[in-house]
Amino acid sequence: MSGPYPPEYGVGPTGPQMYPGTGPQPFPAQPFPEPYPENVGSPYPGMLPPPVPYPKKRRWPLIAGALLAVLVVAATVAGIVLATSGGDGASGSGTLTDASAKAAIQEYLDAMTNGDDETVARHTLCGMFDAVRERRSDLALAGLASDAFRQQYGRAEVTSIDKVVMWSPHQAQVLFTMQIEPSGTSRRGQPRTEGEQQGVAQLLNQNNEVLVCSYLPRTAGQY
Template sequence: MAGPYPPEYGAGPATPQMYPQSFPGAAAQPYPDNAPPVYPGMLPPPVPYRKKRRWPVIVGAVLALAVIAALVSALVLAGRDDSASASASGVLTEASAKEALQEYLDALSGGDDETVARHTLCGLFDAVKERRSDLALAGLSSDAFRKQYSQAQVTSIDKIVRSSPHQAQVLFTMSVTPTSRRGEPRPTEQQAVAQLLAYDNDVLVCSYLPRTGQY
């Protein structure tokens, strides 16, 4: 397009810019030449960034480790206490089970009713005030045992099933000599099951069940 630019393209003298109308009917005002800057004066110095301190995290980690160590120590001490109490009350072992079973069988074959009742009452014998019925039941068990066997000897502990360190079901083998008036009877082997309890430094035969009958 030839010729001078039209005034709207800046060909003519610069005209002062006008403020936009702030409300209807207001006259437009020219923008002042020496208007102050938006932020008067110098800019404030930059605010230094404060680094986060890590010592609370470190202290928390140390406290957590201390708590874990305390728990582990408590568990270890509890295990030692349990072991100590188990040793004091008598832990049920194969040797102690065999000894208790032999004592019980000897009491049956020898007619020792008090020892039989002490075993079968399973730790309650000393607290029972009236023992006549218990002694009578022990006498019946001894009589029935002597009618069948003249002697019994524990030869092996075949299996121990523990429900706790102090309680177990025991399968054992005993060599028994049948009671007979004819000739010389020969010993035979027979299995039996017993319920044992380790209590107050004793191992008690709470129940006894031969594989061929009950006494």
């Protein structure tokens, strides 16, 4: 024995010895997946359809609808407040009655008959006459309206208030009947109206003064 270890330990005089058949062995092959084969046909026949764009949500119609609803509610509330309180300018004024409506319409018709342009303009400006600085155009329009009225009617007297439609305690639309006489200066060919005729007037009661904001006769030829 040439060393301290017996031969069965596989140790020789120059170091450990390799036993037969015990050399380094290669690692076993790993089960890696095979690469995806190329040129595989598509299961979908023909060309793929184009991508469908996702519809975007439109927010402007929703915002506009919300704003419109807010405006409607605000207008309704303002109308209720004005109808119940009459506004600051109508404070202290009473409600419209048949008697006050008849008196105001008669005053307006008399001003038209007599050519009182200032009274006509005070009515048609509907409460703004005292606040208007330049009144020449308003007086000119009142003069034209008076001339047209006198060419058709020589006299008009309110005989009855037929219907009052209240818009608020201080505003109303009135249907009335008047006894009229034809004008002696009517144009040739113009029909001479005589007898009873209805008219429509829009009235405002402001500061205990009833004003005829607009007037429209209901003639037989109107439709």
